[in-house]
Amino acid sequence: MIKGFLITCIFFIFLLPIKGQELNYDESKIPPYTLPELLVSEDGEKITTQSQWIEKRRPEILSLFETQVYGKSPQHPKGLHFEVLSEDRYTLGNMATRKEIAIYFTEDEKHFMTILMYIPNKRNGPVPLFFGLNFKGNHTVNEDANITESVTRMKPRKEGDSEIHPGAFNRGAESSRWPVEILIANGYGLATVYRGDIDPDYDDGFQNGVHPLFYKEGQTKPESDEWGTLAAWAWGLSCAMDYFEIDEDVDATKVAVVGHSRHGKTSLWAGAIDQRFAMAISNDSGCGGAALSRRRIGETVNKINSLFPHWFCENFKKYNNKEDELPVDQHQLIALMAPRPVYIASAVEDLWADPKGEFLSGLYASPVYQLFGLTGMAVDEMPEVDSPVTNGYIGYHVRTGNHDIKLYDWQQFVKFADRHFK
Numbered sequence: 001m002i003k004g005f006l007i008t009c010i011f012f013i014f015l016l017p018i019k020g021q022e023l024n025y026d027e028s029k030i031p032p033y034t035l036p037e038l039l040v041s042e043d044g045e046k047i048t049t050q051s052q053w054i055e056k057r058r059p060e061i062l063s064l065f066e067t068q069v070y071g072k073s074p075q076h077p078k079g080l081h082f083e084v085l086s087e088d089r090y091t092l093g094n095m096a097t098r099k100e101i102a103i104y105f106t107e108d109e110k111h112f113m114t115i116l117m118y119i120p121n122k123r124n125g126p127v128p129l130f131f132g133l134n135f136k137g138n139h140t141v142n143e144d145a146n147i148t149e150s151v152t153r154m155k156p157r158k159e160g161d162s163e164i165h166p167g168a169f170n171r172g173a174e175s176s177r178w179p180v181e182i183l184i185a186n187g188y189g190l191a192t193v194y195r196g197d198i199d200p201d202y203d204d205g206f207q208n209g210v211h212p213l214f215y216k217e218g219q220t221k222p223e224s225d226e227w228g229t230l231a232a233w234a235w236g237l238s239c240a241m242d243y244f245e246i247d248e249d250v251d252a253t254k255v256a257v258v259g260h261s262r263h264g265k266t267s268l269w270a271g272a273i274d275q276r277f278a279m280a281i282s283n284d285s286g287c288g289g290a291a292l293s294r295r296r297i298g299e300t301v302n303k304i305n306s307l308f309p310h311w312f313c314e315n316f317k318k319y320n321n322k323e324d325e326l327p328v329d330q331h332q333l334i335a336l337m338a339p340r341p342v343y344i345a346s347a348v349e350d351l352w353a354d355p356k357g358e359f360l361s362g363l364y365a366s367p368v369y370q371l372f373g374l375t376g377m378a379v380d381e382m383p384e385v386d387s388p389v390t391n392g393y394i395g396y397h398v399r400t401g402n403h404d405i406k407l408y409d410w411q412q413f414v415k416f417a418d419r420h421f422k
């Protein structure tokens, strides 16, 4: 653990500058920038009504994010089907029912992801749900010994090694990030999927994961404007929505898609491509998530594309060190949620993710909510640490501490969901 941390520090301190990627953490060194217009369409028309936004401007912005940032995803496959693999009514001290559901992407059932779901036993009908990806496998989310262990898939350590690492992570290893019992006690269900079920998180030229299922004849990797790994993850979450719509225990009109860090980027993109998600929550999502790219503080487009060449579409690399040429910025991604509620969470020590840039995206997305007669961000200035802003449809907090998703974050998400779902 400590060894891993030290290696990461050494990596960031030494290797990045060597690659010519200077780190800036100084507000005063942010170059002047102009954000792309939110409410002026490509042909110069001013967007002043909801219908202009819905019919004209939103599709333009969505399409730019699709072709220039995350990449276009295919339709849900024809073979998409589901199977409830297990159901246990007496889990978490008899407070919850645990279900595991296979979401098969193909008719032949060779490619699937497994949803782990907890539903409160005390309920009067279908329940609202928090839903998001986990990093290390479904079995790491809770100590519950009966969760089926995910097949953990990671970069092979050396040539010839397998990408499958059995037993790589202990049961409950990530439980601090998933306060299941608290969600259940508050009347919410929780559903989660291991990201590696959809696409393992390393650059293998898109040979594993779901991408090859959609290659046209002769195609060996996505086109420049087609999906990278983040888009594949978001697409997988969207496929799960098809299942939630038929699960009688779930209120599919109240599903909040939630994610930390790279999964926070994913939850925002999932909320953009699939408007059935009633809320999106991004925790410490940073560059390519809630943070404005043009601020170039902490992680930049060039850095993220070098460290994680598989996350975005190939076209996004055109903007390495050329943020001003990006036809969009991340406030427009937040705006794609409108009029649905969205929550942005930051951590004050997480300078790599640019907390201020995360706040500003929410602030600058707010004019779209006004078109719907709603308040987006309810303040104009970044709030103090640990002082959540939750009056509007764009919630925000910056919490004490480091890059992580903690109980404090979840407590704010529950309060925000209570306001909008109950």
Ligand code: GTR
Pocket: 260, 261, 262, 263, 285, 286, 287, 299, 304, 307
């Ligand atoms: C970092 C990456 C961030 C963030 C984070 C995470 O290394 O630079 O953009 O996504 O990983 O997902 O934990």
